Amino acid sequence: MARIFNFAAGPSTLPLPVLEQVQKDLVNYKSAGFSLIEASHRGSHYSEVHAAAGAGLRKLLGLPDNYKVLWLQGGATLQFSMVPLNLLAGGKPADYTLTGTWAKKAIADAKKVGKVTVVFDGTEQKFMTLPKASAVKATAGATYLHLTSNETIGGVQWQEWPQVGVPIVCDMSSDFLSRRIPLEKFGLIYAGAQKNLGPAGLAVVIIRDDMLAQCSEELTAYLSYKVHAGEDSLYNTPPVFPIWVSRLVIDYLNGNGGLPWVETLAQERSSLLYSMIAKHPNFYRCPVDAHCRSKMNVVWRLPTEDLEKQFITEAKAAGMDGLKGHRSVGGCRASIYNAMPVEGAAALADFMDKFARKHG
Amino acid sequence: MARIFNFAAGPSTLPLPVLEQVQKDLVNYKSAGFSLIEASHRGSHYSEVHAAAGAGLRKLLGLPDNYKVLWLQGGATLQFSMVPLNLLAGGKPADYTLTGTWAKKAIADAKKVGKVTVVFDGTEQKFMTLPKASAVKATAGATYLHLTSNETIGGVQWQEWPQVGVPIVCDMSSDFLSRRIPLEKFGLIYAGAQKNLGPAGLAVVIIRDDMLAQCSEELTAYLSYKVHAGEDSLYNTPPVFPIWVSRLVIDYLNGNGGLPWVETLAQERSSLLYSMIAKHPNFYRCPVDAHCRSKMNVVWRLPTEDLEKQFITEAKAAGMDGLKGHRSVGGCRASIYNAMPVEGAAALADFMDKFARKHG
Numbered sequence: 178m179a180r181i182f183n184f185a186a187g188p189s190t191l192p193l194p195v196l197e198q199v200q201k202d203l204v205n206y207k208s209a210g211f212s213l214i215e216a217s218h219r220g221s222h223y224s225e226v227h228a229a230a231g232a233g234l235r236k237l238l239g240l241p242d243n244y245k246v247l248w249l250q251g252g253a254t255l256q257f258s259m260v261p262l263n264l265l266a267g268g269k270p271a272d273y274t275l276t277g278t279w280a281k282k283a284i285a286d287a288k289k290v291g292k293v294t295v296v297f298d299g300t301e302q303k304f305m306t307l308p309k310a311s312a313v314k315a316t317a318g319a320t321y322l323h324l325t326s327n328e329t330i331g332g333v334q335w336q337e338w339p340q341v342g343v344p345i346v347c348d349m350s351s352d353f354l355s356r357r358i359p360l361e362k363f364g365l366i367y368a369g370a371q372k373n374l375g376p377a378g379l380a381v382v383i384i385r386d387d388m389l390a391q392c393s394e395e396l397t398a399y400l401s402y403k404v405h406a407g408e409d410s411l412y413n414t415p416p417v418f419p420i421w422v423s424r425l426v427i428d429y430l431n432g433n434g435g436l437p438w439v440e441t442l443a444q445e446r447s448s449l450l451y452s453m454i455a456k457h458p459n460f461y462r463c464p465v466d467a468h469c470r471s472k473m474n475v476v477w478r479l480p481t482e483d484l485e486k487q488f489i490t491e492a493k494a495a496g497m498d499g500l501k502g503h504r505s506v507g508g509c510r511a512s513i514y515n516a517m518p519v520e521g522a523a524a525l526a527d528f529m530d531k532f533a534r535k536h537g
Numbered sequence: 538m539a540r541i542f543n544f545a546a547g548p549s550t551l552p553l554p555v556l557e558q559v560q561k562d563l564v565n566y567k568s569a570g571f572s573l574i575e576a577s578h579r580g581s582h583y584s585e586v587h588a589a590a591g592a593g594l595r596k597l598l599g600l601p602d603n604y605k606v607l608w609l610q611g612g613a614t615l616q617f618s619m620v621p622l623n624l625l626a627g628g629k630p631a632d633y634t635l636t637g638t639w640a641k642k643a644i645a646d647a648k649k650v651g652k653v654t655v656v657f658d659g660t661e662q663k664f665m666t667l668p669k670a671s672a673v674k675a676t677a678g679a680t681y682l683h684l685t686s687n688e689t690i691g692g693v694q695w696q697e698w699p700q701v702g703v704p705i706v707c708d709m710s711s712d713f714l715s716r717r718i719p720l721e722k723f724g725l726i727y728a729g730a731q732k733n734l735g736p737a738g739l740a741v742v743i744i745r746d747d748m749l750a751q752c753s754e755e756l757t758a759y760l761s762y763k764v765h766a767g768e769d770s771l772y773n774t775p776p777v778f779p780i781w782v783s784r785l786v787i788d789y790l791n792g793n794g795g796l797p798w799v800e801t802l803a804q805e806r807s808s809l810l811y812s813m814i815a816k817h818p819n820f821y822r823c824p825v826d827a828h829c830r831s832k833m834n835v836v837w838r839l840p841t842e843d844l845e846k847q848f849i850t851e852a853k854a855a856g857m858d859g860l861k862g863h864r865s866v867g868g869c870r871a872s873i874y875n876a877m878p879v880e881g882a883a884a885l886a887d888f889m890d891k892f893a894r895k896h897g
Contacts (some may be wrong), residue, residue: 187774191574200560216548250776258760377578378779398645418738
């Protein structure tokens with residue numbers, strides 16, 4: 178098969194061995210005589226997958242026992258609701274950092290529930306920078322500080338974490354499982370699956386026990402972290418397929434060197450592209466401040482919009498798709514999540530080099 | 538392959554041609570060079586699936602233009618929250634019918650949001666009956682009357698619909714797309730996908746425009762029907778895989794005769810089982826009132842719990858799985874959704890006949 182390099186921002190490329198395993202097992206799962214997507218979520222086949230996904234994720238992250246893992250639906254978008262509904266009910270205060278499109282959505286929902294202080298606002302810099310981690314302070318009495326670890330549209334990523342006296346709540350959707358993180362700083366981490374983990378239709382929430390204990394008791398069932406934690410994410414039927422695939426991705430990562438391995442790969446892929454941008458300073462331009470450039474979503478401009486269009490069209494013809502920047506900012510963007518082979522980034526860098534030589 | 542007859546209550550059996558199609562297309566979707574589960578939800582491949590799922594469902598149901606179709610996540614369980622949050626915000630009143638486990642959950646959530654009047658309560662009859670449709674009255678000023686069209690655990694199903702002066706809001710999770718329905722009675726229909734429609738991780742909401750207009754404007758984004766309707770269910774990343782499979786199931790149903798066809802099949806399957814129960818009145822017993830027996834979930838008892846265990850074990854060995862009744866009620870249960878071949882129900886009826894002759 179002619180597999181292309183797919184640089185889409187999410188849903189995005191998955192490890193080929195995982196896709197091939199799913200294909201093989203899809204109709205007759207482990208000789209059960211039915212598909213796993215037809216299996217009862219209380220039966221032995223799915224139970225094994227559910228438990229293995231949780232155990233594998235704990236191993237991959239080195240997660241201490243005082244954190245619960247929840248497998249939910251509704252993506253990070255539903256978490257923009259659930260985080261404040263659980264933690265800010267009754268108008269409690271929290272600090273948010275406004276670092277791009279995703280942070281803006283999280284803030285809009287939190288404001289409907291609690292009292293939000295925006296402690297950093299990148300609007301005037303068009304979200305092309307982040308504050309130094311050491312410059313971020315929490316306000317007195319804040320329940321948590323909310324960060325968006327990586328912004329897929331602006332292409333900014335926190336490379337260091339603020340040291341504040343309150344728990345960090347972090348939307349890690351677009352760089353989850355792409356690097357080691359200092360878990361002790363985080364009270365709650367959430368991530369939509371469809372970048373580094375698995376297919377769309379799944380969100381992972383990792384919540385520390387003391388945060389869970391603070392959660393509202395007044396919520397309707399699905400919106401309550403306590404309900405899901407109390408039932409090991411089986412209060413209702415879980416999204417079987419995305420959890421199955423994510424389990425295979427987690428096994429694949431654990432089997433290949435875990436987070437130190439993916440961290441090295443992310444460094445390699447992003448360096449290939451940022452170096453190529455730097456090599457042609459009169460042709461390519463990355464608008465993002467150097468200290469916070471994303472290793473997941475590399476954004477850059479060409480001298481004209483016409484050249485950007487031509488670049489994207491010719492790259493697609495050469496087997497590299499999904500390179501158009503988000504419609505809200507234009508330009509080019511390469512999303513290079515865990516499953517993008519380094520060869521894909523190398524091929525793109527080579528294409529960029531040739532394109533710049535030809536048109537620069 | 539040795540495909541068994543899978544009588545699980547949900548997730549449950551899917552049409553084999555659909556599973557085989559998904560398997561074939563899983564790694565390289567329509568020669569795109571990537572899987573559909575790796576494709577951008579704004580790209581051409583997923584857009585075609587999204588549109589076809591909606592158009593196909595509208596055709597299957599004969600849905601008038603004044604209803605919107607929403608593809609959401611969180612199953613029916615999140616709808617237990619979203620229905621009252623959207624329609625009862627500020628403590629507005631609604632009527633609910635307490636007909637079993639699922640209705641009880643819907644009521645518990647609605648009570649946290651609005652003012653709930655329970656107009657039928659089947660608790661004392663252990664949820665083994667439903668009221669006559671003509672006996673159901675709505676209270677003055679109720680925003681809607683909530684029904685659970687089929688209860689998977691008790692095995693009761695509304696065979697006729699109440700005639701009341703308020704819109705019916707209906708949880709159709711377990712008999713959605715299994716029969717024709719008088720759409721004009723319904724203001725809102727919701728259904729988790731994992732019985733008759735597709736894999737777990739998807740809920741369909743069908744909402745009439747006048748109901749949508751009444752929905753709260755104060756909700757956080759994911760919880761708002763108005764937000765999803767305004768973005769054609771693409772406000773956030775949709776659950777691509779379950780929608781893809783559901784689209785194929787919908788095409789399969791439309792291509793084979795639509796709802797009149799599945800209605801006939803449901804009648805055939807359920808008649809085979811209820812007739813066999815009636816044939817051995819001293820051995821099998823269906824505890825459900827005759828006028829409201831479910832055509833989706835047939836429940837029955839044997840003379841002793843030991844015989845029930847033996848029945849379930851021997852049936853499994855004969856290639857018929859998932860026949861254990863729900864742990865809360867015991868006994869036997871056969872879930873016979875759209876994708877269960879009539880041959881499966883016939884094989885089970887034959888097995889029941891032989892088992893009764895041997896042990897009765």
